[in-house]
Amino acid sequence: MRLSPDEIILWQQGPLKLNATIAFTWALMVALAVGSQLITRRLTSEHHRSRWQNLLEIIVTGIARQIEEIGLSNPRSYLGFLGTLFLFVASASLCTVLPGFEPPTGSLSTTAALALCVFVAVPLFGIQDQGLRGYLKSYITPTVIMLPFNIISELSRTLALAVRLFGNMMSGAMILAILVTITPFIFPIVMTALGLLTGMVQAYIFSILAAVYIAAATNTRQPRPDNGTPL
Template sequence: MHLSPDEIIFWQYGFVKLNATIVYTWGLLLVLTVGAKLITCQLSTSLQRSRWQNFLEIIVTGIVQQIAEVGLRHPKNYLGFLGTLFLFIAAANLCTVIPGYEPPTGSLSTTVALALCVFVAVPWFGIENQGLRGYLKTFLEPTWIMLPFNIISELSRTLALAVRLFGNMMSGAMIIAILLTITPFLFPIVMTLLGLLTGMVQAYIFSILAAVYIAAALGDRKRKTPSPPLPAAKT
């Protein structure tokens, strides 16, 4: 039983190692890239569309609606980043039905990398929306005394994202591996199906939390427009 796909070494030369995390991550990225290219190469605007295009539109529309419900005013601006996060984590977990495959999200290095992507994206979108000065001013709200606490919050939630995803994925894999050794095969199959559902939930939660953090960085701090003056009383 492997606690992490990092322990599976396919090739090693000195201190350079090619482990399962790297192989499965890049393999998954290749599959997603080729799949996206094949699905989008023949998009149609007519009434008759392929099943793949209908399926793609359902996924994209669902992601856009979820982003909008979080509170981001222009959800399509964040579709590329948040949609990619969701699809990568979801595909990584769904592929666990393949014999010999271990999800790269079971490695702390992968979850840290995903969390760092969110850590970089939050100020990126915040600065893009409010400008550098406007974004930095948010760390002083509601008063300058909150500056160290706001900085700690930025760092701690990144760590929390990584540990949350890693812990949930690793614990699920360990439970299934233990059950395979002490129980018949029927129950572990049920647990595997439950693990697939859990993986989809984790992909959803990770993406929604990323959207929430971005929305918090933007504030979505809507600038209040001054209310129109009251009409003068008639004499």
């Protein structure tokens, strides 16, 4: 039984290879980029605007509002990274309704790559926000004893991110495949709808957790604007 679209090799030349994961990722990238470009090339700042522009504005402002509610005061700085995470995972889940489509997020390589990106982005945003010294100091706060626990926390949550998304997406696709084999009617449709829901939930969870990690690396040591005491 095939657990990952990585196993579908479309082309290989030495260490370079083109598997289904990369191919479907490219397809998603092209769809997202071209779709966005088609919609945004006719943007207007008038009060009356197109439905597609309204849709994109709702999506972008919704993501920005979620980021802000997490505690990141300047959501536009994190919108590119966190918004792309959500849109990529969500669009991969939505496209599972297309026949023959293998979600790239069903590959542990993809989820690991996304988790690695989060793993790298968190300290980068932390250093950008409070400087290298301030960020590193957070690992030994309140005491040096916390340093190994913090490091373990960073690694484990990265691993958890990758495995959680992979497990959910892979299990959904696998259950769907098994049900199609057993009962080709009714149940696959229900499970597909359920898969769409779980996919959207996973995209939301992945993005929110990344935002929480970034917020923990940036905002946690910033004083509250109301009373000035550190969090």
